Every structure is written in C-alpha cells, then in structure tokens.
Amino acid sequence: MGCCSCTVKTKQILVFGIGGGLLVVGLFIGGFMNMIVDSVLSSAMVLREGSLTYEKWIKLPVDLYMEFYMFNVTNSEEYAKDQTIKPILKEMGPYVFREYHGRNILGWNDYNGTVTFQNIRTWQFAPELSSGLEDDLIMTINAVPATLNYLARLMGPVERVFLSSLLTVSGEGMFINKTVRELLFDGYQDPILDVVNKLNTSISIPFKQFGYFVDRNGSETYDGVFNMYTGKDNIELLGTVAKWNYNSSTPYYERPCSDVTGTTGELWGPIRNKNDVGIFAPDICMTLKLKYSGAAELNGLEGYSYLLRDNAFNNSDPEASCTCLQDTDCVPAGLLNVSACRYNAPVFVSRPHFLLSNSSLLDAVEGLKPDPEKHKLRLGLEPTTGAPMFVDARLMLNLLLEPVKHIKMFENLPRRIYFPVFWFNQKAVLSDELSTLAKLVQIAPDVGMGVFFGLAGIGALMLFIGIMLTVRHGWKGSDTQGLIYEN
Known part of the structure; x- marks a missing residue:
C-alpha cells in the first residue's frame, strides 16, 4: 500500500510523533552531550588490566x-x-x-x-x-x-x-x-x-x-x-x-x-x-x-x-x-x-x-x-x-x-x-597517531551536539510543516482534500 493512501490521522501521527521525538531527543542529548562524552571517556580512561590505558601505560607509545x-x-x-x-x-x-x-x-x-x-x-x-x-x-x-x-x-x-x-x-x-x-x-x-x-x-x-x-x-x-x-x-x-x-x-x-x-x-x-x-x-x-x-x-x-x-x-x-x-x-x-x-x-x-x-x-x-x-x-x-x-x-x-x-x-x-x-x-x-586520537576526543562533544541539535532541527521543521498543513487544511489522504489546498 503506498504512502499516499495513508489516512490523514496516520500521517499526522507520523509527522508530529517523529518530529516531536526528534526534537525532544535531539535537544535532550545535545544539551547533555558534554556530560555524556565525559562519562564515557572517564570510564574508558580508568587504569585496569586489559584496558587501552593499561596497554599504553605498560608500554609507553x-x-x-x-x-x-x-x-x-x-x-x-x-x-x-x-x-x-x-x-x-x-x-x-x-x-x-x-x-x-x-x-x-x-x-x-x-x-x-x-x-x-x-x-x-x-x-x-x-x-x-x-x-x-x-x-x-x-x-x-x-x-x-x-x-x-x-x-x-x-x-x-x-x-x-x-x-x-x-x-x-x-x-x-x-x-x-x-x-x-x-x-x-x-x-x-x-x-x-x-x-x-x-x-x-x-x-x-x-x-x-x-x-x-x-x-x-x-x-x-x-x-x-x-x-x-x-x-x-x-x-x-x-x-x-x-x-x-x-x-x-x-x-x-x-x-x-x-x-x-x-x-x-x-x-x-x-x-x-x-x-x-x-x-x-x-x-x-x-x-x-x-x-x-x-x-x-x-x-x-x-x-x-x-x-x-x-x-x-x-x-x-x-x-x-x-x-x-x-x-x-x-x-x-x-x-x-x-x-x-x-x-x-x-x-x-x-x-x-x-x-x-x-x-x-x-x-x-x-x-x-x-x-x-x-x-x-x-x-x-x-x-x-x-x-x-x-x-x-x-x-x-x-x-x-x-x-x-x-x-x-x-x-x-x-x-x-x-x-x-x-x-x-x-x-x-x-606521537602523530595519539595526537590524531586526542583531536577526535576534543571535537567529539561538538560533533555530537551538532548531530543531535541537527536532529532537533529536523524535528522542529517537521512539526512546523505539520502545523502549517493543519492550519491550511493541506493534508491529503483517503478522506481529505489534496496536499495543497485549492480554493
């Protein structure tokens, strides 16, 4: 069944649900990205047998x-x-x-x-x-x-x-x-x-x-x-x-x-x-x-x-x-x-x-x-x-x-x-190898915030489009008018 045959209600649920979800998740994770990266990095940095830190400490790279x-x-x-x-x-x-x-x-x-x-x-x-x-x-x-x-x-x-x-x-x-x-x-x-x-x-x-x-x-x-x-x-x-x-x-x-x-x-x-x-x-x-x-x-x-x-x-x-x-x-x-x-x-x-x-x-x-x-x-x-x-x-x-x-x-x-x-x-x-790795770690929070705030932006755009379609009666489906409202 093609998407065009979906009901208006289904389309609204998809647009507002996905858009709202992306907005909420993107804002939440993007806002806490520094804390998330810091927590993950801190756990990875702990010196314990078999860890990357341990291997680098036992034999300095x-x-x-x-x-x-x-x-x-x-x-x-x-x-x-x-x-x-x-x-x-x-x-x-x-x-x-x-x-x-x-x-x-x-x-x-x-x-x-x-x-x-x-x-x-x-x-x-x-x-x-x-x-x-x-x-x-x-x-x-x-x-x-x-x-x-x-x-x-x-x-x-x-x-x-x-x-x-x-x-x-x-x-x-x-x-x-x-x-x-x-x-x-x-x-x-x-x-x-x-x-x-x-x-x-x-x-x-x-x-x-x-x-x-x-x-x-x-x-x-x-x-x-x-x-x-x-x-x-x-x-x-x-x-x-x-x-x-x-x-x-x-x-x-x-x-x-x-x-x-x-x-x-x-x-x-x-x-x-x-x-x-x-x-x-x-x-x-x-x-x-x-x-x-x-x-x-x-x-x-x-x-x-x-x-x-x-x-x-x-x-x-x-x-x-x-x-x-x-x-x-x-x-x-x-x-x-x-x-x-x-x-x-x-x-x-x-x-x-x-x-x-x-x-x-x-x-x-x-x-x-x-x-x-x-x-x-x-x-x-x-x-x-x-x-x-x-x-x-x-x-x-x-x-x-x-x-x-x-x-x-x-x-x-x-x-x-x-x-x-x-x-x-x-x-x-x-070393150059470790310098590159450290650079990636440095930019990880910014990249993460960019990704998740980008998702939040997509979600906000979907919500905006959904709202505009609703206001202008532009939804099209098996029980609606065309995608673009015609006078």
Whole structure:
C-alpha cells in the first residue's frame, strides 16, 4: 500500500510523533552531550588490566629520550693547584639515550582504587642522535673524594686525618678523566671505595663501583615502590601517586615539601582547571610544582603549557623554605639540596646553566650561558584526556666542594663551589597517531551536539510543516482534500 493512501490521522501521527521525538531527543542529548562524552571517556580512561590505558601505560607509545650534556673541565690541572682561579667548563654532547619504561605490578588495591608497582627503566645509547660517542673522555670532578670530604664535615679531627691520609695514599686527585659510559651507566672501579667498604668506619657507601646511574639500567628496585590511583573512584586522580615506598611523605625535607603528591608524569586525569600541577620525581625524592603558562599547540592539537615554578629551588621563598635541610646551611637560591636523598653524597640540583639562580653560582665558573628557551623545564598537557603533549624535564647535577679542616685535598678551597657535572633533558613528544586520537576526543562533544541539535532541527521543521498543513487544511489522504489546498 503506498504512502499516499495513508489516512490523514496516520500521517499526522507520523509527522508530529517523529518530529516531536526528534526534537525532544535531539535537544535532550545535545544539551547533555558534554556530560555524556565525559562519562564515557572517564570510564574508558580508568587504569585496569586489559584496558587501552593499561596497554599504553605498560608500554609507553611515545618515543622517550634522555639527553646528557657533560661538562669537561679544560683547566683542571691549574685549578687543582690554585682554587682561587675559576674552573673553565666546556659543554659536550648531547649524548642521547633511548629510554624505555616497564612495570612490575605488585598488586591491585580495589579498596582504595590504587595499583602498587615498580618502575623498570632501561636506556640504550643512540649514536645517530648524539653529538659524540660513549667513549668520549670527560675531565670532571672526582665524585668519590668529594663525597668523602662532604661526609668528613661531621667527623672528628682524628677521623678526618685518617681519611685525608687515605686520599693521599690512594693517589686520587680532585679531578678524574673517564668516558661518558663510565660516568653514567657502566661505572668504574675506585680504589677508595674498595678500602672504605672493607674498613669498619662510620662511612657507609652502598656501591662497589661508581657511576651516576650505575646499577640503575633495568633495575626493578632503584626507583622505589609506587602506589598510584587508577581513577576508578575519581578519574581526576588518575596517575596521582598516593604513596612512595609505602609512605605518604619522605624523610628528606620538611612539610609540605616532603608530601608525596603529583603524578608520575606518564598518566594524568582530565585537567579541569589551570591550577599548578605536580610531578613526583624519585631522583630528588620530591614533587616538582609546575605553573600554568599559557596555551600549548602540537600539530594542531591544543592544550595547556606548564613551566617549573620560578621559586622551585629558592629556599628563601616561604613556599620553598621546607627544602632547607636542618643539618646544613641553606643553599643559595637556584639550588636544591638532595644529598639526603642521594646516599649523603654532596649532590645539588639546579636548572641547567644555573638559570634563574643566585648570581654567585654562575660567577664561580666560566663557560655557562643560561638560556630560558634551551634550559627551562616545560610540560604540555591535552586537558580532555590528560595526555602529555610534550615534556622537557631539564635539570643540572652539581657537586659541592667545600673546605674541610684536615682534609688536605680540599682544605685550601677559598669558598664553597657548586661544581656543574652535567645536565640532562628527559624528552618526549606525543606521537602523530595519539595526537590524531586526542583531536577526535576534543571535537567529539561538538560533533555530537551538532548531530543531535541537527536532529532537533529536523524535528522542529517537521512539526512546523505539520502545523502549517493543519492550519491550511493541506493534508491529503483517503478522506481529505489534496496536499495543497485549492480554493
């Protein structure tokens, strides 16, 4: 039976029913589209075994690199004889390593929506991306004597004299010439370490050989144990660290600097506002606070840009005064004392080239040129999914040299000097594939609202036509006049 044979009542029911239905459904769903998409996305983002988030977390789908810039001391012999002159530094590198992350899952904790795990990080040298080779020799501060000198400041005179004699007999100097591979991941044998570890002294050094990242490549235990929210109960907490090494605070700083907060830097929940964000960094046993700095853009993907707060390493600032350790003098602005976190070695962290630091730090050496564009720590986040768009985690490692009475190698230093050793950039950029996916997620609410409001428009048009036909008596059917009313 053709449509033209339908009764007027049937046609009216169809027009007004379908039109009204489309109008109501379109307005309702279109009006709540943002909430619907947000609910679906939040459910999909929860970290659980077998989910897409889990697969991307277990094996990061982005290229991650660690770039090292080493400082070679070009006047080491002169400086070792006369510490009143300035050491001259020459930056070498970058020496680039591909970085891979794995996980050792220790348990899923449904009672509080967290997962307990260990990070497994491995590095492989990438010669094609580097400006130098792993076998390049670097003349740098001899970290083992510098560490013993730092520990000696808390010893009595007799222990100091013994330690000084040990340094003299060993033939160690203030500087050492080692390859990049030895200084970073491979490590090297040091005669003093062998002796100190065999003697019954108050000095405790938990290494058989020295290297700034020795015993770390592929280690399950080095970064500690993380307890992290999965987003099950609150998607905004996704990736946030609840505890580190089974504690909600660290023993290395005063509160609130000791509080374990922020994310691991890999997973983020949706960003609802432009407040500060935090990344918990186990290397410094503390959360780095980053402030919103404006809009970010990557291949057409829009997001938020963040920078490390200016006062992050300024313990004279009330917000950062909790980084001033109780057993030492507060350090100049621009430095963070991480010695307690790093086995009591005299390690101090700063921005590369002493960017935004006290001028005395830069004046003590030659060869540094701080550049905000090259040396700032920055982060870009896509707010809807929390996906990191780009990361440039740039920090510099410095060793403290200071005069300590009875330690012959260092007692003639005229003042403290925070000696730059290297700076690094942990770098990552969101892949094109994930950028495209994030763009689709960004526009999904607008597309959805367009579709459903479009349906509502069609429904409204059908109602309007139906009303006009009714008013003008234009319905046509087996018991009506023509479609268009004729006078």
